[in-house]
Amino acid sequence: MPATDLSLLVKAAEQAGDIACRYTGPAARRWDKPGGAGPVTEADLAVNAMLEDMLQQARPGYGWLSEETEDSAARLARDRVFIIDPIDGTRSFAEGSRTWAHSIAVAEQGEVTAAVVYLPQRELMYTAAKGLGAACNGNPIKVSSATELASTEILAAKPNLQAHHWLGGAPPAFIRSYRPSLAYRLAKVADGRFGAMLTLRPSWEWDIAAGDLLLREAGGAISDRSGSPLRFNNPHPRLNGVIAGCRALHQALLAALDPSSPGIAGL
Template sequence: MPETDLPLLIDAAREAGKIATRYSGRDARRWDKPQGAGPVTEADLAVNAMLEQRLPAARPGYGWLSEETEDNPDRLTRDRVFIIDPIDGTRSFAEGSSTWAHSLAVAEHGQVIAGVIYLPLRDLLFAAQRGGGATLNGQPIRATRVLSESEAEVLAAKPSLDPRHWKDARPPLFRRAYQPSLAYRMALVAQGRFDGMLTLRPSWEWDIAAGDLILREAGGQCSDRAGDRLRFNNPNPRLNGVVAAGPRLHDLLIRRLAPPADQDLPA
């Protein structure tokens, strides 16, 4: 990996923050995407335009995958690919919240090698490169080592505790909390503020890629709901949910989850 990949992502994320914060979330023009794909604002598009010009120009051999760019299968032929969510938590942005984030990653042969999650309104910049550890605003961070589910506080949407998701219809005993940005949830687990996070519905790669590496470099584990390691730059860029936590708690949650009998069950 070129030594400059992580600084490139950090600089681009900070520039993204400058652009996004020029818009007032509640006043930014907003549209609903077709087929119930969620909202998009003029800030999402402005950030995406900057990133799509800046990052491929700096790395012309890399592919491109972004929530706000029409997918191009050419990315599947590239060894390395940018995986970008210009604003993760668009609904929060539009409501005037401070919990939305920019999520930028580079994957190589299906594994993330550099990642940044940046919350400009909270001045929080989470970053990692493969083998280099994870940081928050330049300081090392570590995931927790909780040993039992009853001790744990886990970020998850309420439907994740539906008994149908769990063996013997017994949801785990952890304390549940929630944040709307999936990228921020993963970063909070890497930071050690929460012990784990899970989402059991199919999840887009751009929400997850940067957080996957940051959490792993912070000593945590991250997988899909079946316990399989996440791979990125797939033809269909959706993953089979995400379970992320310290090693012991991650294993406990995976063992407790039931096989997904109904892919449409909300989580």
């Protein structure tokens, strides 16, 4: 089933890209969601409507979890569920940047089994299916072979480097970079461009699900900030941060973090 699901997700992502690219970013109508949940644009909603129609028609027995659809407990009774972020990096999209992604995944009994992260304006299609490896534009990818934090470039927003998050009061030495889309950050670790990534804030499942499988199928390790494995389709679909990378750096970051430090809100 993961292989056939993946072909469906690829087709859906291509159609999502066609729809999103009809909008011009800053010219797309934009508003803020209630409760400080961030911005949404008419492009997000158009993509979401297409994906919901296409994917649920193709797999009527699957549940549905999307950032832009009101959540329903009905998904909890389904063995398989689509987990969707129609546009990951909405702020970036609305500002006219090309660095935003469609993040589309299938999870079965809590484990992601098929995944796509697609950046249409960068012509990057990341794909993975359980047991079949990960690829970018059809070419196999694998995580970095780095072993030392100090000589490795890591994706992290600045608030994650505040001293109180780290044992000893100071973060380990590494080269920090950033990308606005969480799904893209995970993909760039999966393809070996960066050694690891971390976010210490509570993270929505739709931002993480597709990248989780990319990382694992590319030979990497991924967990929440405490080191626990990620499980999906939870009643409250939020994870306790994310640490991901090649295995050596994943372990090094976990060892350096203070497990008692508070999370980061709104990042």
